[in-house]
Amino acid sequence: MSDRIAHAGLRGKVMSADEAAQFINHGDSIGISGFTGAAYPKALPTALANRGKELHAAGKEFKVNIYTGASTAPDCDGVMAEADIINYRMPYQGDPSLRKSINAGNAKYQDIHLSQSPQYIEQGFLPIDAAIVEATRITEEGHIIPSSGIGNNVEYLDNADKIIIEVNSWQSLDLEGMADIYRIQRLPNRTPIPINAPGDRIGTPYIDINLDKVVAVVETNAPDRNAPFKPIDETSQQIAGHFLDFLDGEVAAGRLAYDQYIMQSGVGNVPNAVMAGLLDSKFENIKAYTEVIQDGMLDLIDAGKMTVASSTSFSLSPEAAEKMNNEAARYRKHIILRPQQISNHPEVVRRVGLIATNGMIEADIYGNVNSTHINGSRVMNGIGGSGDFTRNAFISSFISPSLAKDGAISAVVPFVSHIDHTEHDAMVIITERGVADLRGLAPRDRVAKMISIAHPDYQPLLEEYYERALKKAPALATPHDLRTAFDFHINMIEKGSMKG
């Protein structure tokens, strides 16, 4: 047995994943660890899927509600979706099999702001029966040392009746010390969260739990998902260039200083290119107050450009994950992992004054942003933390190539088919064509800016739409021609291209 379980009582609860899965019953609501492919339980999801398949084969029901931090992995969401044991899922997902089930009308998925999801548990809006949480180790006191992510672990452990702990010996013991566990008081006794800057530590490096609730401890040795990054392409580099020029412009305007950039960044190729660009920029003492630590942030730390990265989880390539596992003792001087209620909390986000940068599916000519749905109906992943950060940022920005699917899809459309960030929230939108700075602009004055960052293939269609809207709209505050507002999307659905 692993020496990672230092508490004698909990050592007595060690069992196989299949045995532990017997504690979970049909209809249960289960809060699990896991955030962007890190720190999810590696054994129980497969055990639960197998339990489900057996029961289904015997003609019995077995479906559960799964709450996580955010997305997990094929051996977590994937196996459970394929075994058809997920009834309801919140607050974020990104797994191909689960997505397929949701869009087929099977699994139910509620897409909730990541900072708010733990409130759904604490405030009693969603019941919870069990928590399944991955740990790096269990201390002599029975405290959990979290692995590569915190997510909603605290709230799930605090509120579940049963606790199952997976102790994963793949995770580096040197992760200990990165976590900063702080509980926001319950209503009506809340007080300020005492974080003034991304590097402030306010809690403990462990999660204290009610040991009486632990029904099982399962030992694993398995890597996080850790998907490889694609090499940075030309379009991403162009977008990153525009973003860095925009930052320089903010410095020139006296609104930012080269040693005061606080970064929030979504995951992906363009953010990666931005971080690569920052390596050669004038920016120093960069801090991140974000939800995920990515490869590019480790590079910025290595180069001495980034001093602090606060997040709730990692999302690394296999190479970077190996580096982290070998050098966590060095990185933990710069990295803080917080519960996602804190990493994404509107209070702290607004206080520190970060620049939010997130991807999008599409934006419309007035600056409304769709982050979640293709053609209004098909959900991709979810809003994640983008709403937490965008609404409360010093400056909010969205980045995207102007085209997708070999030119069949335009990122700028007349009317977005789903709105996740309203015209009141999106300040700056950037494609490889340039920057649309919407700050201080009334709706009609935004149109030319948005069309300027669309791909030339779509600019005439967008101009035609706006001309028609000016003629046909019943009023000119925000001119729309509702008869043709979704023509781009209808063309895509019916003809395979937004061009029609």
Added chain:
Amino acid sequence: MSDRIAHAGLRGKVMSADEAAQFINHGDSIGISGFTGAAYPKALPTALANRGKELHAAGKEFKVNIYTGASTAPDCDGVMAEADIINYRMPYQGDPSLRKSINAGNAKYQDIHLSQSPQYIEQGFLPIDAAIVEATRITEEGHIIPSSGIGNNVEYLDNADKIIIEVNSWQSLDLEGMADIYRIQRLPNRTPIPINAPGDRIGTPYIDINLDKVVAVVETNAPDRNAPFKPIDETSQQIAGHFLDFLDGEVAAGRLAYDQYIMQSGVGNVPNAVMAGLLDSKFENIKAYTEVIQDGMLDLIDAGKMTVASSTSFSLSPEAAEKMNNEAARYRKHIILRPQQISNHPEVVRRVGLIATNGMIEADIYGNVNSTHINGSRVMNGIGGSGDFTRNAFISSFISPSLAKDGAISAVVPFVSHIDHTEHDAMVIITERGVADLRGLAPRDRVAKMISIAHPDYQPLLEEYYERALKKAPALATPHDLRTAFDFHINMIEKGSMKG
């Protein structure tokens, strides 16, 4: 001269409004006081309108950008819109003449979350030249004692080059002591706002200003707008009844206590009915953390039901305004007026745990809410503080009659024609037909709830739409048929009724 100007130097700056208006030039950006018809400058807007008319008649340009707290009055926004001197306007308006100008494609209007509008000034996104602010009196030190509202006065006074003060002797001297003026530090030096409960006072009862910037003091004696409330109608009473039943249900579920209701409430007939209902309810020690003090809150204070009301302004009937002017010394024990950056701040809103209740224009079958635009193009007022409160509330709710315009308009539609509050934000939607509690529900499970609160005249049309969407949608996460998603609105535009 009024003894309300106790500072000798500022007494020397007293002049007529027409003289003061000469300090404002074409192209200036002016931050003025005024929030929901209270505390707006009574003389300068007309003087500026006259100056504009004279200059226009002489073939010269005169247009200005007007920033306020929120809506003002016919003798403020109205006269300036009619004289066509408004180029750009933010962050909220509600005046018929100004609305007409905006929807005619003339005045430009940016609709900004009220808590964020002062950041646009402080962060340098919008320049500001002059501040025109109403005061109850000026102290010996030259401090401003605010009148019936605070709004963005502090940020406008701090950042403008020129200050014009209107001292309005109609305002009660006993308002002194209601204001609680607190400045949030500029980035990167922000710290927590030390408010844990609605009644916490953290600042001064006056606004200290840079006296060198004062170019004029103008004396006025004129009432606030103070529109009369309509008598409570049956539909409003039904909606209020459902809302109060919902509150009782939250108590029964253990999520609320009868002495812990913290109210945020929009203005209007239904909120008025809710407050009347609370007079006879089991709720005690009600507190408000909201943006406007309304008649019903004074009644609750008088009855001993409400102990504290925190807001940034008043919105009273003429009768209630007279009562306030006579009895402000009594009311100020219970009422705090804060800068709108504080009254609406996400940090404090989330911390205190309020129940947000706002009106809406329409909501769709998935719970997206339109607060601002008729048929997607015609702006009514603006998002105001509804986003600040809804996004950060303990429970967010929207209330509306199910019908408008004698049945030509349904408040529940297939796809809202403008989105101000997304499906991620709206928890509970209430009409006279009942309560749609959307918490913990995936999109498809929300549809039946939303159709249940639609008017029976529209229920079959909504059911037909959803059936069609289930058949035609390219995916079933959030089924939509984009070809017919706006049929309700197109019918309204072309045939005068959403029924077609």
